[in-house]
Amino acid sequence: MSGSDHTFLGGLFIGVFIAFILYGIFIVQVYIYSLHCKEDTKWLKCLVSVVMILETLHTALMFDQMYHYAVTGFGRPDIIEKIDWTVAGIVVTENIAVALVQGFYVYRVWLLSNNSRAWVVGMVSLQNIPALLPLLIGILVFSVFTSTRSVCVTTHTWAEYQTRTENKVGVNLANITSVVADTAVAVAMVYHLSRSERYFKRTDSVLRWLIAYSVNTGVLTMLFALATIITYAYVKDNLIYAGLVVVSGKICANSMLGALNARHVLRDRLNDTTYLGSGPCSTVQFRSEVDQESPVTIDMSNSEVTVTAQESV
Template identity: 35%
Template sequence: MADPSASAPTPSISELMGGMVMTICISLIFYGVTTAQAYVYYLNSKRDSPWIKTLVASVWIFETIHTAVVLRFLYYMVIISFGNPQSLALIDWSLGVMCVSEVLILALVEGFYIYRIWILSKRLIILTVPLVVLLIARLGFTLSTAVYGLLARSWDAFQHTFSSSFSVLMACSFSAVVDGLIAICMMILLRHKQTGFNSRTDNVLRWIMAYSVNTGAISMVVSIVIAITYSTMQDSLLFVGLVILTGKLYANSLLGMLNARALMRQKANKTDSGLVELPTFNNRTTSICSHPTETFQQKTQEGADEIIKSNTSGDEDQDSVDILSTGKAVESRGVHVRIEVQHGDV
């Protein structure tokens, strides 16, 4: 009688590791992008609060640790296990460290997104608590996957054990649900923030909505692809490379959003030529641009006087006060006036 094990041929090195090595190479490129974005962020982060700067530094540090462990894992699979199929079939300890560092990155990034939803929704608990519960469940299943992998000791046992398979599929499912819900909540809340009066602010909000939807959709698709490749490609470690890539996507989405926000803020605050800065009052800056005209608008001038009076009152409840909020120029005796409030964003 033929040996049953002989009917299942051993996968070749290219089948087993080809897709994983390619995705790891792509993830290393993303780490370079993350480092560049972190550098750009700190060049333009004067208005941000210290805790946001600490968040960015923490994400980059965990990304660096994650990348170093990924290189250790790749070295084990390609160099140490070269010509040794038995060693190649084993799960190295570096995989568990990778999962822990990735969980920390996911907790920071998605926790930040949920916090922004909490602020935008005016601290609506019924909206944010379910997101927190889903995020905790997702992180728990990711950590349990790492534990099952280290206990299984081999890739074959890991992929054919019910507990580990269930943990992987649940982690991917919760990941897709959380990413999709965060993107939808951000889109709805930002849409309600549109005023219809200030086209510059509305353009910024529309851009942030599009960015949130795109990044959430990409992360959700990657999670679904991980579940599919894990279930259908039993002779390939492509799903491992995609899991490694996931952490890079989250770090890049956070830094990309922060850097793009600063860029859009600069564009929104861009004025005509001839800008003259006046003394500041309570962190507020008054700017005057020369703009000759013969038009005089009495009502708009009264509104300007009101804002100038409030400028010295110490009221700091709003992030930006702009006389141009109606979309019309404020013109009086050849002078164009604009008032701005400069605060750190949430």
């Protein structure tokens, strides 16, 4: 393999190597989830199973891609400069998995917002961000279709993929929408969790953990999306943007499983510090220390750690 080949494929190889490590972590998280998912709904178990299948297929396609470029294409610039068919499969599987994870986070925000369906036109506030998230997901699906089509149908070489206007629009739209969606989800979750925190003191550490996790996850995926936009636009002699894309997909999958697996840890922490009511073991109910007439509930059953508080009139 020539020096130019090393430069061109180096960023992609590093990204794939990191993605393999993250896949191993993901599988461990799936195993941990299987030990604590008895009370989860069927749709959530199905969601985790589908994401696991997609991530496994995504990883297998990445392995085949690396074999194609590093072994079959060794010393063959004519092979390296062309987009292999596995790239299309990688894009499709990752886009579907990311869309499912985004949908999961939208559902979390919907729960935290007390199932609000309000749609306010012309007045966007933190209170109605959850109502706008389906629109963001719709735009994301459109951009995913555009970027997938550009790889699967209209593009044959890496140079062409980086120069065609249609491809630039698809890649930038997908990543910009991802940044907006991640930011909206993180801001909405922090807002609703912060509102719940003011009602009580004994679980403030749990809420702080939830807030920190939401912010860190959103910021991390947002930074990867921004880095992809920048490297795709300005780094023409290296596939580092492709490496960033495969890593960000694995981060999304791990973040979802991490959120699910954290529930039993948080439940144990709550059980050690709060009074358990007569409800199911996964629901902790107590009254606010600020207002004894304002019941606060943290529900860790099924798919989410749900915090609800009813203000006294």
